[in-house]
Amino acid sequence: MTDPFVVIGGDAAGLSAASKFAREAPDRDVIVFEKGKWVSYAHCGTPYYVKGTVERLTDLLSLSPEQAAERGIDLRRNHEVVGVDTDAETVAVAHDSETFSQPYGDLLVATGARAMTGPIPGTELDGAFTMHGLDSAASVRAALSEPGEFAVDTSIEYVDTALVEKYTDWEPPERVAIVGGGYVGVEMAEAFQAHNIETHLFQRSGHLLPPFGEAVGERVARQLREQGVILHLDTAVEEIVGNRDERVTAVAHDGGTTDVDLALVGIGIRPNTALLADTPVDLGYSGAIAVDEYGATSVNRVYAAGDCAEDRHAVTGEPDWVPLGLTANRAGRAIGQTVAGDPSLVGDIAGTAVVKAFDLECGRVGLLDHEQASAAGFDPVSTTVTAGSRSGYYPGGDDTDVTLVADRNSGRLLGGALVGEDRAAIRIDTLATAIEADMTIDELERLDLAYAPPFSPVWDPVLVAAKVLNGQLE
Structure with a gap:
């Protein structure tokens, strides 16, 4: 076929796009070039493999090369794309000391990001x-x-x-x-x-x-x-x-x-965009690839997704770069569907993230930094409260610290963070949903959240924080 969907990068965004495209457009070829050997793995699980919680390295694999082939994906590992010609609509691919040209009908750049080591000397040492x-x-x-x-x-x-x-x-x-x-x-x-x-x-x-x-x-x-x-x-x-x-x-x-x-x-990490240096594909303020709401770049039929691309922030409405796993998978899937003929939005991002610190669970979403919020045109006001995670008489509870940030003028929720040992992290999803819905603190306070002693007090910690912050706004 002369109009294959070519994907550069065989991890979250790339293979999500390829998988969706292969299902929706089985009459077109989809080729994925991956410069390394590993594909579709759970990067976020690597600390737990080192710890020993995850026993085998293969437990971190999401999609094997064999499974990719079964889905109709032409996955080519150890194939590095070394050049992109958007005029000729071709990519140059290096493999086994040779380079060949591959035409594309549509192109997805999903080259991910690289770990930062500079400006610290000595990172090349053994150990x-x-x-x-x-x-x-x-x-x-x-x-x-x-x-x-x-x-x-x-x-x-x-x-x-x-x-x-x-x-x-x-x-x-x-x-x-x-x-x-x-x-x-x-x-x-x-x-x-x-x-x-x-x-x-x-x-x-x-x-x-x-x-x-x-x-x-x-x-x-x-x-x-x-x-x-x-x-x-x-x-x-x-x-x-x-x-x-x-x-x-x-x-x-x-x-x-x-x-x-x-x-x-x-x-930290930095987006891998050097491949596009000699192309007319625009980069955003962050150095990642600028895209529209469908993941399309400034060049026709060229898309970008994952850790190498920006997305629109749900709070500011402006481009932002927050490289996270769900963002990559979701954008890749949407682009695969778009290229297959059914335009699909990649969705906004809110920077929703969770992390485990021994027994502590931490979550964050939206704009927490007052300087960033002010630069985005808001007048931020915030509060931090401590509330129980369960009814006080029910065992197993823990203090949960909740921080909420709102705009003084509109009352709109701008961001939030939680930390605690008892299901604090999952509560961030309530705030993420509220931000996506452009809810005010008053509306957040009036949410009908579930209550039962083993799971939450009558006033969930999120509601307690909303009540306190709403009082400051009033």
Whole structure:
């Protein structure tokens, strides 16, 4: 066929689009080029594989190459797209030391994002890792295991065996450094502590999980300290130090030097857009690809989705870049349907996210930062309350801290965050739904939420916070 749907990237957005397209348009070919070996895996599960909660690496796979073929997808791994010609409507593909040209009828760029390591020198040393990909996860788990105890599953032909086997003979580290106190840093602190390793976490700012707000960050810091994690807040790591064998021995920071045997860098990600540098495809303010409400770029028949693309924010109505799993899967599926002939909106984003910090559950959504809210044209007002997660007389409850942010003039809910040990994270979905519906704090307060002693007090913590904030607005 001369008008195939070509997808660059074989993970969440790419294979979601390909799967939906193959079902809806079986008369057209769909080709997915993936430069690596792994496809469709649960990146968010990697800390739990390192911890040991997830036993096998293959448990993190969502769709195997064989299953992709059964769906009618022409999946080509180890095929790197090295060029895009939007005039000729072709992509240049490198494979086995050769390069060939592939025409497309429609093109989806789903190239994802890459882990940041700069501007920190020393990230190339043995024992310095980013938690970005299954090979990284397997390598860290091998490094944490006793020599010879970790066996590379050679039946998985796409494991980077050489990389992982480098660490199978290492003595387990006694002390590790985590650089960055975001999602990866907090989750990996729990993973390292499960292996009884002295864990140092360095965070440049004064509190952990910055997107979740100070109330969440402060409570998570207390939890990590109680679990034995040594926190270095307001401390920037300047270098990862190695020895003559080019192996990690320490981290240098603005407070001195801390000896460590292993370093994990989790300071964020950046969208992979270099492939489009010589094309007329527009990038957004964030450096990710600019798209419309259907995932279409500035070039006809070229789409983008996932961690390399922006989306419209549900609160501001403006483009934003919040790379998360559901966003990628949802946008990919919608684009697949659109390309198949049934235009479908990719949907707005609200930055809804949850993270686990040992026994604590944390959730956030919308705009929490007052400066960001003000820059978007709002007059933000906020409150933080503490309320019980269940009826006081029913066992198993816990204090839940709820932060809500609203616009003073309209009363509109702008954002929220929750933290607690008893089903705090799932309550964020109530706030996410309210934001999508453009609800005011007054309307949120009057929601008819479920009540029964084992599940919630009469006034759910979300309703308590709404009641308090509504009083401030009035």
